[in-house]
Amino acid sequence: MTRFPCPAMARTTTKHSAPARKARPAHKPKPRQSKPAKISPALIAAHGLTAEEYQRILALIGREPSITELGIFSAMWNEHCSYKSSKIHLRTLPTKAPWVIQGPGENAGVIDIGDGLAVVFKMESHNHPSYIEPYQGAATGVGGILRDVFTMGARPIACLNALSFGAPIHPQTRHLLAGVVAGIGGYGNSFGVPTVGGCVRFHTRYDGNCLVNAMAVGLARNNRIFYAAASGVDMPIVYLGSKTGRDGIHGATMASAEFGDATEEKRPTVQVGDPFAEKLLLEACLEIMAKECVIAIQDMGAAGLTCSAVEMGAKGGLGVTLDLDAVPCRESGMSAYEMMLSESQERMLMVLKPEKEHEAEAIFRKWGLDFAVVGKTTPTKRFIVRHRGKVMVDLPIKELGDEAPVYDRPHTEAPPKPVLTTADVAPPVATADALLRLIGAPDLCSRRWVWEQYDHIILGNTVQRPGGDAAVVRVDDGPKALALTTDVTPRYCEADPFEGGKQAVAEAWRNLTAVGARPLALTDNLNFGNPERPEIMGQLVGAIHGIADACEALEFPVVSGNVSLYNETNGRAILPTPTIGGVGLIDDFTKSATLAFKRESEAILLIGDTAGWLGQSLYLREICEREEGAPPPVDLAAERKNGDFVRALIAEGIASAVHDVSDGGLLPAIAEMAMASGIGAELDHPPMAAHAFWFGEDQGRYVLTVEAGVAETVIARARGADVPARQLGLTGGDALTLEGERPILVAKLRERFEGWLPAYMAGQTP
């Protein structure tokens, strides 16, 4: 039996056992807030605040804070909520384009896709919770990002994710992978949104910190976007959704600290998800929004009631008064401290038009959800919280958010890695053997075991399912469609954060292009180690610069994002992992390209320049067992030219199959096209050392097929556009045939490709 005999039980058992009850002893210092609190240095440290930050609090409010106030500062000033280490660098990212309606700073980014429609999307990490409790951590990660999207008035139409796990041989990897995938599926499937794409990788540097980055994409009318800023004085602030319990207290503070050996003890800080409640919340919110009841809306995510109330007031230039006696609670006897810091899921805060209060309440009652007026907006710019007749919190609201510390932390750049030449890498095995090993390697093999646990077809608009370069999801009844992808190559980022940052953006752009989409905008999820270490901060800064350069060159702005730092265990950091979630637009979904070969005897063309770059390649790691060298550089001008050329060929119906060349290089890309169709290929002799040509990871490349008769014309046209192009061979047969090598049966490739993950999860390998 698995740990959770059935999904329903998994949710209920966890909900009613450990987390909720265990939370109390962990946060003993709460009860008597009304007395002057004794704020000791240990208490300050336990709240994740430094001595300097505490001094700043004293200066700001001119007195010792109450324990509840200290908790609130802790919640607002932690890394997760304040972006204090990354803020000054994030400001350098390009965020504008004519089609951008809302850039970073709101619940999610918003872009215009024409026809009066807007796409709302964002990616967010739930790394720390998922490591502690994989099912609930991942599930609530999905729940949180879905709320961010429908809070803005959008109906979610797709989810994606990007997952990083430790080495396959690490004893926890199976447990984490199984739990995270079940959690993502458990939430998304029940909520009713298709999970259409993502990426999964393994590396020993994630042994103590898995990464779970979840992305949600929604659709809204472009003139009906809802924001967090409150407006108007004396407006009712309404609490909606599930009741508040003791789960997830201090989750955001936990997510801003490193792990040690006692990580298990942090389980009470993980929230518990209820996708059923979220589905009801979605329907109720969209109904209330359609009835013009809402002035402002903010979901209760990290730091719950505190963060949502402060943001609504601060963004609107208003004060907020909350009455905690009105907050619907799941448990009795909760203190102000607990209520303000609970991260119970599936909750929202809204400022309603007073005349619409009853109409809104009726809608929420119909959906069986809690609805309570818990406060009002005030002109004072103070954040005041009352509980049992006493004022527990009285703080300046702007300063809570705006005066959060901002750090320009010292950062050092790692010395550049040497560029490996072909001569530095001797081919230990024949090309065919190398291909079979690569295609069955943990980082390259099929992810079917994962995505078959996600409902990827619900809503009936999934044009391209997982397994291609990008998912394609039709917009309403079409003909428009969105292309969606998540990408990053952490081993490149580790070797050279700047080039790695560029490459992550370029690869997302390339994947969207490969299905025929015009890339419009991206969301970034920056996962790094401890920023207080200059070399880690150097990685963050380098990656952000790389991302910025690529965004600029490719006209592919950042519209939302999330930063996750302190991904370290016992001082060992993860690989720098700036995940990019890209969104592109296809004018007519029937013209999108797929990677499967379509017919026999078509010409196979390679677009883009090949130098045979083996540094940091999967070939080097998997076949030569070396992780070395500089990663392949990205020539952004060439990237754009090559991509624009390929997109035009797709739009004109000339390219019959298209696939981008990424991890593993050219031959694995061709093998994937063959496996997707069952049609083999006959390939010409390579123009350089075979292993460099077939397995080098040069950037900005695509493989595509065209009718053999037009191959010459297409190559000439490429030349005219200053785009490198060459013919590699012809499709046909049931094997990949390389000159001078034994043929590799497509069926054999499939067996290797599909084999590893199910066997691994069944405990048969390694």
Added chain:
Amino acid sequence: MKSTVVVFPGINRERDMARALTLISGQAPAMVWHADTVLPAGTDLVVVPGGFSYGDYLRCGAIAARAPIMDAVRSHAGRGGLVLGVCNGFQILCEAGLLPGVLMRNTALKFICRDVYLRVERSDTPFTRGYNAGQVICVPMAHGEGNYIADKDTITRLEGEGRVLFRYTAPHSPLDLSWTGNGAINAIAGVLNENGNVLGLMPHPENHVEAALGTTDGRGLFAGLADHFKQAA
């Protein structure tokens, strides 16, 4: 064909179902809420769609089977009206006593979403008249609990009375029933009630009705039903 789709809180494939019904029958279905007590007058076909009614808490379909609207559905079925339950809808109809048997967790103990192949066992019912007997169709499944089981006598009766309408089969080999994806007994994917007017089906024909999104093998079910009511009229 006047169809009515029953919506419980947590149901999430009602839009997919409504789209398929509209596309194929040319008439949008009425949507009724779980708290309602009557079906729209003149309802020909009641559809209980897929999803996670009431979060699938307690047991799949158990709470929905006791919702206020279900009395109206039971009366409709009692009068010989057609009822179709898909996925969670199948589970609900079993829990409501309208169909025999129960759907347990998939043998792999995982939710599975993939295209499956179904052999249509009979074409002489209102639900399958759009297909030929023995025809193999490709439609997706998306469930964690589709492992159909009933006591031995019930299964013998179901088989004897020809009430198994759909069976899982290997992709290109309609006689190979070894593959079910969920462990269902006799590879049962869809069963009929005793009177032949209530069908429960685990996979989702409503998700395969447009060529641009895969096969159109799901159309036959809805086209057959529409045809049935057109001829009756």
